[in-house]
Amino acid sequence: MSVSLTVSDLKMAYGDFQALKGVSFHIEPGQFVTLLGPSGCGKTTLLRCIAGFLEPQSGEIRFGDKRMNDVPPHKRNTAMCFQSYALFPHKTIYENIRFGLRMHKVPAAEHDALIQKAMDMVGLTGLGGRKPYALSGGQQQRVALARCVVVRPDLLLFDEPLSNLDAKLREKVRVEIRELQKELGVTAIYVTHDQAEALAISDVIIAMNHGVIEQIASPRTIYDKSANRFVADFIGTANLLHCKYAGRDACNLTLDTDIGGFTVTDDGYDRLDDISVSWRPEDMTPLPEGGEIPQGCNVISGMVRNSVYMGDRLDIFMHSGDHVFRASVARDYDIPEGSPIRFAVPYGKTRIVQG
């Protein structure tokens, strides 16, 4: 039913523009994998190569053991949810969902039961007779989903399926997509530029930039242990500061920066040239004036430039030397703009990233 996916050294260019510069990864059956990156990073190109709409210049795509490069899209048994939904405007919802069954030569007698089941699954019961334009965006999205799952694809593909929905609905539908995928046990590849969406929905995130893969990891790993500057900065928010390796002891490394030294818990870092120190805004704790510095913490001091109330938290933008750092603190702090401030960041929450 569900297959593994192996992509090896995939290259794809549009004229002079190298959209994919040699991409390799492997996905286990039943995993939910997100391709995450800014626009133009090659994630949609990669998805379209997997679906077969684009022919890569070189490299290989395998579903399980089967090489798919020369298989035309309609024989790949993938199902894709498009950003535009791509519902057939001239067919009813029922006929839209039935289309894949007819194309896959599923016996006509089974159609009705399968379609009803798919419509129930996505909460469209009773809307089969309508035309797509008579539905809301969220409902159209669900039709697209039902149309995909009804054919029992080997691989479910999503091309930014939620970007045309409003924020509330987006959160709701992404939970539904995830549940549906678990229920079916199908391998899914999901393209998005929304890092929150990627963190919430995936087993594995593949972070991409400029046609190369920057990191492949679980949401927790990719957030807590970002491999490089790009990943740290693109996923969530990170404070980044170029630094130089100064030395290491049994369990810590010391680093030099232009605002003073940093100590970082050793995580087996090996490449120590061209590095930055990185920490998350929410790991910064404000220190009371004249208070004691807690054990095992770096201290960053500066001036509060902006203090932005976000509802669930307070965002502080502080000047320190030539740099601006961002800290997120509990919303009940009252930190006036223009006042001096000190923050503590535990060694364990301070990371070294490449770049």
Next chain:
Amino acid sequence: MKKKKRFEWGYLLLLPGLGYIGFFVVMSAGIMIAQSFGMYNAITGETAFTLEGWQGVFSKSFVDALGFTLRTSVLSALISIAVTYPLALLLQKSKARKWLLPLIKIPYFVPGLVGSFLIVNLIDYHGLLNEVLMLLHIISEPLRLRNDANGIAVIAIHVWKNVPFMMIIMFSAIEGIRQDVKDCARNLGANSLQVLWHITIPLTVSSALVSVILTFIRTFNDYAISSTAGPMHPMSLANLMKTTAYSYNDWITAGCIGVLMTIVTVIFMVLYTVLGKYLQNGGGK
């Protein structure tokens, strides 16, 4: 891992449509050109290269016909656009356009010959126009407007027939201007006349040119209308060509006239194509 270039079947699909067009147009143009040099003779079937036709083609009747045809086609194209442009602008603003637009389009769907007859009825020696003018004592004697040497009837019929055609093009051009562009101009302080002058007209002028060119080509090549409502002398070029071929059996000269008409038409078709390109590249919207 080089891919073998697969044969592109798309080119084969071009054959039914473009192949058909290409074959017959090239064949008839070929016959026309061959005949203008005396080859492939229609009557005797003999083939002999000669420049006779080309030496004699610029006869008085040809020059007269050329003058007549150019005059009627230029005038009818200009009058048509002068009527259509304001009418389209008015109509676009009016609430009545829902039911007026289909009605105005009727003449486009009326065959040219029918139009010819309808208008001839109006402007004939004892037609409605003359009678009304005489009743109002504006003229003392009916005007001879049909089959007159100036081709007034021909122009009137072409205008009658072409205004709806232009209306279709102009109307979709005017409708195509996005409302927010106009709103923005209003918002920046332009009154409706300024909007017309700075937004609507610049954005539709190329459509107007396109419709003028198409109208000109249609009128320039017309046979039916000018041969029924036009004068016996001078004739329109198409009429002269047909008469030369069929009545005088002079296929060589007919071929020459055909070649010259085709050259003029091709020039204007090129203009139309270039303008169309300009329209597509953001001139219109």
Next chain:
Amino acid sequence: MKNKQAAKSRRSLTKKLLAFLIPACIGLIFLAWIVVPMGMAVLWSLVNPDYPWSYPQMFPSNLSLYHWDHVFRYTDILGAIKNSLIVAAMTTIGCSVLALPTAYAIGRRKLIGGEAFKIAMLLPMAMPGMAMAIFLGRLFAQWGLSNSYTGVAMAHILCTMPLMLRILTVSFESVPQDIVDAASNLGASPWARFKEVYVPMIIPGLIAGCIFTFIGSMEEFNLSFIIGAPAIQTVPTILYSYLGYNFLRTNASVVTLVMMVPNIIVLMVTERFIKTEYLGAALGKM
């Protein structure tokens, strides 16, 4: 203050006046454009031959159906209508069948030289109608196609093809790529995509193209006249014979009115679901 109010009321008055004047103007133009000429034709067709309508009478003094009866009894107008309809039907079918694959290839396949093909579509428009008729007529005469339905329809296909190709190409181009991809992604073979996605989505364009082709064929004169006549008399050629050498206003009025019927019917029937934009888009823009 008072001045302002006066100006305001004056402006609203102008507006009201304009709101009345514009439709009135257009109505008047429309009257002169269509109603008067057609009314004249109706009157002329009803003139009683025993009471001729001549100057200075404004209206005929006595009306009868004599000329209608006469035209239908003694001339082959019904045959001409039949011929026109047969030729138009053959032209419409032939033209759409030939144009569909080509429009698909130009609109959808990324062919090298696609723009050139779009210009090549216009070839028949680059040759004057009468020149085309005369010299194509020579070819058809040699091939024995003159004076036959096939010959006339083949010639009509040639001159209606540009518009049909243009409309269909635009229709094919405007099918969103996502929808085609979605179909192939769900397992549709190229043929299934054509049948299930392209054809239903270009139907409005196809209908528009067929209507313009049908009307174009019905009123085509040059080719019918040279290639079809005298064996295949179509409505335009029969009317031409009335307008030419033996000009009989009364009989011509009858033929004229009869000739308008099919076109007006087509216009009425199609107005609701055919969009003017098709013609505008097809002719005004490349």
